[in-house]
Amino acid sequence: xxxxxxxxxxxxxxxxxxxxxxxxxxxxxxxxxxxxxxxxxxxxxxxxxxxxxxxxxxxxxxxxxxxxxxxxxxxxxxxxxxxxxxxxxxxxxxxxxxxxxxxxxxxxxxxxxxxxxxxxxxxxxxxxxxxxxxxxxxxxxxxxxxxxxxxxxxxxxxxxxxxxxxxxxxxxxxxxxxxxxxxxxxxxxxxxxxxxxxxxxxxxxxxxxxxxxxxxxxxxxxxxxxxxxxxxxxxxxxxxxxxxxxxxxxxxxxxxxxxxxxxxxxxxxxxxxxxxxxxxxxxxxxxxxxxxxxxxxxxxxxxxxxxxxxxxxxxxxxxxxxxxxxxxxxxxxxxxxxxxxxxxxxxxxxxxxxxxxxxxxxxxxxxxxxxxxxxxxxxxxxxxxxxxxxxxxxxxxxxxxxxxxxxxxxxxxxxxxxxxxxxxxxxxxxxxxxxxxxxxxxxxxxxxxxxxxxxxxxxxxxxxxxxxxxxxxxxxxxxxxxxxxxxxxxxx
Amino acid sequence: xxxxxxxxxxxxxxxxxxxxxxxxxxxxxxxxxxxxxxxxxxxxxxxxxxxxxxxxxxxxxxxxxxxxxxxxxxxxxxxxxxxxxxxxxxxxxxxxxxxxxxxxxxxxxxxxxxxxxxxxxxxxxxxxxxxxxxxxxxxxxxxxxxxxxxxxxxxxxxxxxxxxxxxxxxxxxxxxxxxxxxxxxxxxxxxxxxxxxxxxxxxxxxxxxxxxxxxxxxxxxxxxxxxxxxxxxxxxxxxxxxxxxxxxxxxxxx
Numbered sequence: 001x002x003x004x005x006x007x008x009x010x011x012x013x014x015x016x017x018x019x020x021x022x023x024x025x026x027x028x029x030x031x032x033x034x035x036x037x038x039x040x041x042x043x044x045x046x047x048x049x050x051x052x053x054x055x056x057x058x059x060x061x062x063x064x065x066x067x068x069x070x071x072x073x074x075x076x077x078x079x080x081x082x083x084x085x086x087x088x089x090x091x092x093x094x095x096x097x098x099x100x101x102x103x104x105x106x107x108x109x110x111x112x113x114x115x116x117x118x119x120x121x122x123x124x125x126x127x128x129x130x131x132x133x134x135x136x137x138x139x140x141x142x143x144x145x146x147x148x149x150x151x152x153x154x155x156x157x158x159x160x161x162x163x164x165x166x167x168x169x170x171x172x173x174x175x176x177x178x179x180x181x182x183x184x185x186x187x188x189x190x191x192x193x194x195x196x197x198x199x200x201x202x203x204x205x206x207x208x209x210x211x212x213x214x215x216x217x218x219x220x221x222x223x224x225x226x227x228x229x230x231x232x233x234x235x236x237x238x239x240x241x242x243x244x245x246x247x248x249x250x251x252x253x254x255x256x257x258x259x260x261x262x263x264x265x266x267x268x269x270x271x272x273x274x275x276x277x278x279x280x281x282x283x284x285x286x287x288x289x290x291x292x293x294x295x296x297x298x299x300x301x302x303x304x305x306x307x308x309x310x311x312x313x314x315x316x317x318x319x320x321x322x323x324x325x326x327x328x329x330x331x332x333x334x335x336x337x338x339x340x341x342x343x344x345x346x347x348x349x350x351x352x353x354x355x356x357x358x359x360x361x362x363x364x365x366x367x368x369x370x371x372x373x374x375x376x377x378x379x380x381x382x383x384x385x386x387x388x389x390x391x392x393x394x395x396x397x398x399x400x401x402x403x404x405x406x407x408x409x410x411x412x413x414x415x416x417x418x419x420x421x422x423x424x425x426x427x428x429x430x431x432x433x434x435x436x437x438x439x440x441x442x443x444x445x446x447x448x449x450x451x452x453x454x455x456x457x458x459x460x461x462x463x464x465x466x467x468x469x470x471x472x473x474x475x476x477x478x479x480x481x482x483x484x485x486x487x488x489x490x491x492x
Numbered sequence: 493x494x495x496x497x498x499x500x501x502x503x504x505x506x507x508x509x510x511x512x513x514x515x516x517x518x519x520x521x522x523x524x525x526x527x528x529x530x531x532x533x534x535x536x537x538x539x540x541x542x543x544x545x546x547x548x549x550x551x552x553x554x555x556x557x558x559x560x561x562x563x564x565x566x567x568x569x570x571x572x573x574x575x576x577x578x579x580x581x582x583x584x585x586x587x588x589x590x591x592x593x594x595x596x597x598x599x600x601x602x603x604x605x606x607x608x609x610x611x612x613x614x615x616x617x618x619x620x621x622x623x624x625x626x627x628x629x630x631x632x633x634x635x636x637x638x639x640x641x642x643x644x645x646x647x648x649x650x651x652x653x654x655x656x657x658x659x660x661x662x663x664x665x666x667x668x669x670x671x672x673x674x675x676x677x678x679x680x681x682x683x684x685x686x687x688x689x690x691x692x693x694x695x696x697x698x699x700x701x702x703x704x705x706x707x708x709x710x711x712x713x714x715x716x717x718x719x720x721x722x723x724x725x726x727x728x729x730x731x732x733x734x735x736x737x738x739x740x741x742x743x744x745x746x
Contacts, residue, residue: 155683156684157684158683158686249683249684251685251687
């Protein structure tokens, strides 16, 4: 049995002894036959327990947290180490089987749907945290490690990994989707914080994008392969290790809330706060529709108007200065009800509205599904795009709540819709396209954080233009000539 | 009142680690496995540091019994705000058989020696789940005990403790000196920050041997065997209700 990793790392995976004799039933008979043929080879690599044909398991691995319908793979494999990933990939390559990497399934753009069937590589059993170097502020993790698991591991070192997309996502998955979060304004996104990747390509070759074990804080060596794979959404290779940049845990934190009479006033404050050099950690915008939903859901009583939620990190003295400067700026923009808090309990209470936003939005129409749009524009265009978007929502008779990472010019429209109302779904779809095009017209992007996945491929073409798309396609053709890596995503 | 609070901190296998039993069934694998401060001890340290920040007590002393590596656990407590540490050296065979009774004797001796006003411990350790050390120590000292504390408030020379019990919450008032054990909801422990970790390196950790405290480490317990729980078996599907009843009878379930 091919095994490059120690026996002790085996974990319980779904048992499928009863199903060993079952063969694959799927849309394409040719592909079904191909998958059947390799099943025993798969089992000899990752063990009987490491290969699953179970319908429930395949369905679980064919969808994420988006509204895109489930597209199950033909088989799910659970490799335990990079050598197994490589061997499995080689087999898929030889038999022309699509390869879909799977981390935690918490994506928002349908990235794990197996549109052409194939083999889903669930990487959750590779869950080691390797090579922590506290003095160098770096750590390397395998795909089964989530960001909360890493931060728990680091809790006695005084270090943390701050990128926080909300979900407890796989860090390698976050690298694959170039994830971001509420504190990107201070700590950056995955693009700025991934130092090196170990990647298995479609033909099974294993590469280290910055060289094996290398972790200098900066480099000028060769093409930037690391950032080529960051955001590639599984279409160029399987990420089996990522080396991450760590930061010191904030000494103290202060949270604040402030209401404004208009979106413009809130955004103006944001721009001025950044211009004043305040190293603000989080600055979130909620529109009055969102605040109203939050008030109802969490029994709060915020003024129902555009609101900023702020968070400051630093030493006690620096916080005092940051908060004073910020309060002055918000006041000069007509901000009111400025509240701030230091201790954990009150801070959590102040931010509760923001934390519960997703659920509060859904609670406005029980039984409905929620979907978040995700565009990003230069800061100066934010008021205009938010105002126009809100007008569009009213005209289209849609329920939408605006939540924005205003420090980055990125905002989400949390739409709530009745999944059985085809007309409403259609209107939501059209609205989303208009919104993306509105952002593109303002020098922005159709996706600030969530990725292209299945739904934004044509928007990507509009965004970067035909010449750049051609280059992207050339890269894809060069690295994955058989188009086995997560087909149907990013590029049309 | 001395204004001194002793906090016991135990080095245990980290809660996120998947435990493996040694092949000879004599115990669990600890070599090369991540260890950290017992989560309930973290809560105990946090409570003590909070009391000091409120200026209700003057000094927090972190105590740990174990081998060299226990000093790392004390350093974490110092980084969270404890003022100094005491490392009671217990290594080798003695450490393997170290249990609540011996630790209680050590804690009792130290509490007297340091003239402690309060001794705060975690309610239990996540490796042995004994939930005994706090109670035994109080008995040895003949001190009152406020165990499973979810709220603590100092009131002159008395302590008001809200305890988590099966029926709900019980509020008691006890005199000091006293032993408290921390339950989950007492507080949310702070993270150690880098500047505090650096400051902690300069704080003192005293070395003490159990013999110096007149404590006999002989264990009255012998571990015979450690086993994993039985592996979960695959289910079996049956066609009819009769088959189901038959199978249940077969396996002696009914």
